Amino acid sequence: MQPKLRAVLTSIGLALISGGLAADEGMWTFDNIPLKKMMEKYGFAPDAAWLKHAQLSAVNFGGGSASFISSNGLVITNHHVGRGSIQRLSTPQNDYFRNGFIAKTMEDELKVPGLTVRTVVQMENVTSAVNAAVKPGMSPKDAQEARQRAFAEAARSLAEKTGLEPRQVTLYRGGEYWVYLNKVHTDLRLVAAPEGQLGFFGGDLDNFTYPRHDLDFCIFRVYENDKPYQPTNFLKMPSVPLKAGDLTFVVGNPGSTSRLLTYAQMCYNRDYTAPSALASLNSRRDAILAEAAAAPTAEEKRRIMNSIFGVENSLKAQTGYYKGLLDVDAMERIKNAEFELRAKIQADPNLRAEAGGSHAKIEEAVKLNISAFKEQQATSGFTGDLMGRLITIVNQVMDPPQQPADMPMAQAQARERLAAQARERAIGEFTFDKDKEIAALASALERAQKELGSGHPLVKSALNGRSPKDAAKAAVDGTQLVQAAARKELLDAAVSAYKASQSRLPAQRGQWLDGGRAAIPASKDPLLAIAVNVQKMQANVRQSQAKSQEIINEHAPRIAKARFAVYGKEIYPDATGTLRLTYGAVETYNANGTKIQPFTTLYGLYDRHIGWGGNSAAAENGSWTLPERWLQMKDKLDLSTPINFVHTVDTIGGNSGSPVLNTKGEIVGLLFDGIIESLPNNYYYDEKYNRSVSVDIRAVLESLNKMYDAAHIVEQMGK
C-alpha cells in the first residue's frame, strides 16, 4: 500500500518545499499502537499479524536491539552492538574487530562466551494485581513495598506457568505494571562482521553526525542444542526499494527518556544535575589533556589522547540533552502542558482525590533534592588521600548500607564485597604526601565555606576562627591516623563484627558494624573530627535523596493515572529499555545552512575517505581510513548503493541495532544513531529535528556479495 505522503500537508511554509511531514512522536508499546493516527497520516496501519510478526522477529541483544533475518537463526544487529562480542573472540593473532570476520561454513562460526539474547514472546498487564496489594491506610513506604512484593509474585507465577523468563516492566512512571516473558538464547555464534574501519567508519567523531557513511552491522546465529535455531518468525529482505518519503517502522528497546518528568523535575535537571554532569565531564577531559601534555613520547601522547574520544562523545550527548532543557520555548510548552493537566485534575473530584496534590508533592521532593545537591557539592571536595580514607572508615562504621531483608543473596553479597574492598583500601598502606593533603583539605574547606557560609556547624568547627589554609595545616599536622596501623585499630571492632556477620546473612545484615560505632566519636583526632562532620552531611544527603525518591515513587504513578483518565491512552510511556515500536518517514531536515540528503551512498564513503587524505594521512585518529580490500576491490561495488538514511522515527540509545521495517514488514535497515540536533529528545519531541540514522540493508547485501565473498550468507537471508 502506498502511503499518502502529502495528504496531511496542511501548513504552508518550508514544509511545502521539503514535501515535509510532521514527524511522528512516540515509542509505543505493542499493546497500544496508535493505529488510527498512522492510518490518518500515512494511509497505512499494521494489522495484528504484522505486529506479532515484528514482535517475534525482534531480539533484545544484551540491552541493544537486533532481529532474526533467516529461517536458520541468523540475527543482525549493529557492529557497535556486537563489538564487545567480536572483541571477546579476538586475539592479537586473529583480530576480528580490526580485520572483520566471515564464516565460510557453519562450522567456522565462532561461539561467543557469555552472550545472551532474548525475544519477548508474551506481555501480561498485571497493574490491577499490583495495585490491589495496596491497602487503605498504608504509608507510602509500606504501599511501595506491597506493590513490589505483588509485582515480584506476579512475575514469579507467570514464569512458572509459561516456563519463560519474566521481566518486570514498569511503564508510565508507575501508571502500569507489566510482566514481559522472554524466550532466552545463550548459544550465539559470530557469522559475519565487516572490518572495524567499516563498521565504525568515522569513529567516535562521527557519532550523532549525519550525513554519515557507516556500515554498522554484524551478523550472528542462534543455536539450540548445537543446531541452528529455527525462529518462529524472521524478517525478509525488502521486495521494493526504500525511497524518500516512505513510511518505516523501528522495533527495538529504547533505553531511557525523561519526557514524563514533571516540570519541576526537568528544572532540577536543568539547573543542577545537567550542568554538574557537564562540569564533571569537562574536568575529566581537561585531566586527560593535561596528562597528554605531560606524556614523555608522541606514542604515549597519542595513546592518552585516544581515551578522550569517549569523553568527548559523552560531552556531545550531555550537551545535546542540556540544550534541550535550555530551550526556553520548549520548556514553556512543557510548563503549559503541565498547567493544563493540573487544572483538569483539580476540576474532577475523583482525580483531585487521587492526584490533586501530587505535582506539589513532587515539587517538595525536588526541593529536598536541591538542598541535598547543595550539601553534596559543598562536601564533594573532601577527597584528599588520607581524608578520603577516613571518610570511608567513618561511613562504614556509622552508616552501613541499609539492605532490605528481601534483597537477593547474590546482590547483597556483591554489595558487601565492594564494601570490604573499600575498607581494605582505607586501612591499607599508601604514600602520604603531607603538602598535597593540606592543599586538598584547604581547598575543600574553602569550597565548603563558600557554599555553606562561615556560620555552618561543619565550617565553624573545622575553621574555629582560622583561615581554611591554617585550619587544614593544623588538622593534618595533628592527625594520628597517617599510619595504616592506627586506621586499622579504629576499624578493628567493625572488622571483627564484619567477620562474625558472614555466617548470619541475610537476617541480621545492616547491623554488623554496631560494634565499631562507639570508637569514632570518642576519638580526639582533629582530621577524624572533620571527617565525622563531612560524613554526617553526606549521610544526610543520602537520606534526603531517599526521602525524595519515596515521594516520587508514590506520586508519579498517581499523576500517570490521572493522565490516563484525562487523555486516555493516546500517550506513550517513557523509554525503559523494553520493546517498543516507533514509525516515521524517510525525510530531509534543515541543518548546516541547507537541506540534508535523505540517503547517503557508497560514493560518499569514498568521498569522505579521500577528502580526509586517504590512508596515507594519519590525521584524525584514522577515523576515515579504509582497509586495503576496500580500495582494491572498489570497482566491484555498485557505488550508488545507499548506505545510510534518515527518518523521522522517535528513538534513543538502546534502539541501536533495531530492524527498520517497511509497510510489508520487510527489513530495510538497521537503526544506529540519532542526529546531533535530535538530542533534546531525551526530554521532549521536536518534529523539526527529530531524526534517526539507519544503515540501509542494501549496503549490507552489496558488501556481503561483492566485497566479502559471502553470497552464501546472503542466500540464507533469501536474497
Next chain:
Amino acid sequence: MQPKLRAVLTSIGLALISGGLAADEGMWTFDNIPLKKMMEKYGFAPDAAWLKHAQLSAVNFGGGSASFISSNGLVITNHHVGRGSIQRLSTPQNDYFRNGFIAKTMEDELKVPGLTVRTVVQMENVTSAVNAAVKPGMSPKDAQEARQRAFAEAARSLAEKTGLEPRQVTLYRGGEYWVYLNKVHTDLRLVAAPEGQLGFFGGDLDNFTYPRHDLDFCIFRVYENDKPYQPTNFLKMPSVPLKAGDLTFVVGNPGSTSRLLTYAQMCYNRDYTAPSALASLNSRRDAILAEAAAAPTAEEKRRIMNSIFGVENSLKAQTGYYKGLLDVDAMERIKNAEFELRAKIQADPNLRAEAGGSHAKIEEAVKLNISAFKEQQATSGFTGDLMGRLITIVNQVMDPPQQPADMPMAQAQARERLAAQARERAIGEFTFDKDKEIAALASALERAQKELGSGHPLVKSALNGRSPKDAAKAAVDGTQLVQAAARKELLDAAVSAYKASQSRLPAQRGQWLDGGRAAIPASKDPLLAIAVNVQKMQANVRQSQAKSQEIINEHAPRIAKARFAVYGKEIYPDATGTLRLTYGAVETYNANGTKIQPFTTLYGLYDRHIGWGGNSAAAENGSWTLPERWLQMKDKLDLSTPINFVHTVDTIGGNSGSPVLNTKGEIVGLLFDGIIESLPNNYYYDEKYNRSVSVDIRAVLESLNKMYDAAHIVEQMGK
C-alpha cells in the same frame, strides 16, 4: 618551501588532535602584507616579485574577483560571478546557463556586451595630500568637503599622468587615502562554462554550506583590438598537488566588513539595524509564502516558491551576522579592546588632542541614529496607497533632495529622473480601496501611538481624542485627494517649477520646488495634514542621519590615526571592495557533531545526487540534479579528484572568484563561499570557525578534459 605547519602548535587540546593551526586573520592591502607573521607561522613569506605577480594576475570582475590564467588572456572566475554574463548571452534556443558552453575555437568565443574588468596596476598613497587640504579652524563639514576635493584632484592628476583609470580608495575608515590605477578591459568573450546544474550544484540551498560539491567556475578571454590579450602576468597551473595543512593565499576584492566600527556602532547594529533587517526579510518571506498558498495552480505555486530562495539566502547571511553580534563573549572582547585603545589615547597628549573625544563623539552620533531609528519605525507604517502618494508629494515639495553643487551632471540627472517618476506615480490614477486605506492608516496610527506615546504632536493632532480606527476613518472619509486631478493640482506649481529647472541645471537645482511650498500647509485636507506631519518627522530622521554621518566622517579617521600611532600598521583595513591578500592553511573544523573533511571529491558529487534521489525526484527544486552527460560519461572521470576544499583564509562576499595560490604562486583553486559558522566575520574574526570554501582547480581541469572535450582550453592553461 615546505611550510612548518606544526611549528607553532603551542597549546594542547583539540588543536593537538586536528593538527590545527590558529587561523589567519586579515584582508591585507598589498602595501602592508604581514610578512613577519607569515614567516613565523608558516616558514614562508612571499617576496616582492611574488606579490607583484599575484597583483597583476588578479582581475576585478565587475565587483567580483577573477584572474588571468594563460598567456593568451584566459580569465577564470566563479560560475556565479560570470552568471549574469552567461545569461545575457543566452537565448531560449541557446541556453548557455542551462546547458553550459565550450568554445571549440577562438572564433566560437562569445563576446559579452557591457562587461568590463580591471587589473590594479599601480597603487598610490595620497593621504598627506588629502589631509593637507584641511586648514586649521575648518568646520567638520568644510573639512570633509576639502578632503573630498583634494582626493578627487589627486585621482584626476594621477589618471592624467598614467593614462589609467583611477579609483579613490578610503582605507581604515579614513585613516588612509589611496588612488588605485586600473588597466581596463571591455572586450570579454565567454570561453567555457559548465551546465548551471554543475556550476550551481546545490543551488541557493547549499550557499554557506560545507562539505560542498560545486563546480563553480567559468572561463572568459580578454581581447584587445580583436586579438587575444597578452597579459603581463598570469597564474600557472599547480606543479604540486594541494593537500591538508598546505599554506594558501587568496587575492581578490572582499566587499565590505564592519570590524573597525566602534563598540557603540556595533551595539547599534545589534540592537536596531540587524533585527530590523531580519524582520523585514522575514516579512518578505511570509508574503511570498502567503502568495504561494493563494496560487491557483501547482506550477504557479512552484514559480512563486522559487523566489523564496533568494530571501532565504539573505536570511541565512543576515542571521549569521546577527549571531556574531549576539555572541556575548565576542562583544566583550571587542569592548575590552576598545577600552584599551581609549586608555592609550588618553595617556598620550598628542593622541588625546587628535582623538581624545572621538569615541565619545561617535557615541553621540549613535544616539542620534537611535532616536532617528525610533522615529523612522514609528512612521514606517504610513504606506497606504493614497497616504503613500500624499507623502511623496509633500516630500517632493517640502524637502527636495539637497544636491551638492559639484555633483556630476549624470548623477544629478539620474536622481531627478527617479524623482520625476515618483511624482508621476503620486499624481497618477490608481484603484482606490477605501476600506484598505482606512485599515492601513489605522494600523499606522496605532503603531505611531505605541512607539511615540499619545502625547506626541503627530499622534495627538491625528487622533484628536479618537481611537486610531475612528481617526483613520474620518481622515479618509474627509480627504479631497482621492482624485488624481486634485493631487495634480496640488503639485502643479511644483511641476512647472521642475520644468523650468531643466534648463538651469546644475546651478540652481535644489530650489526649483520653492514655488509649490506655500500650497501645502495652506490645505485643510485632513489626510494631507497627517501626511505633512509624517513627512516632517521623516525629514527630521534624514537630517539626524546626515548629522550623525558627518560626525562619524570626522571622528572615525581620527580614531584610525590614533590606532596607527598605538599599534603601528599591524592592523588591516575593513574590506572596501578593493584588492586584498589573505592567507591560511587547508584545515578541518568542528561542526555537525564531528570534524569536517578538508577536501571533497567528485565521489561526493554523486553521493549527493543519488542521495537526493537522482534526477527522477523532483524534490528540493532540482538543486542536486545532474545533466545526462554527467551520468552517462561518469566512468570517464577520476572520481577521486578533489572538487572543493576549506581553508582558514579571511574572506567575505566580493572575494568570489578569487584565485587561490600556493606558495609557488600557482593557482590551486577559486574561492567561492564562506561556511555558515564563519558569518560573524562581518564584525570580527573567530579562528575557530573562520573558513572559506574554494573550488579545487583539479576538478576544473578534470571536467574540461574528460567531460567537456575541452583539452584545447586546458592546453592553453599549460596543463
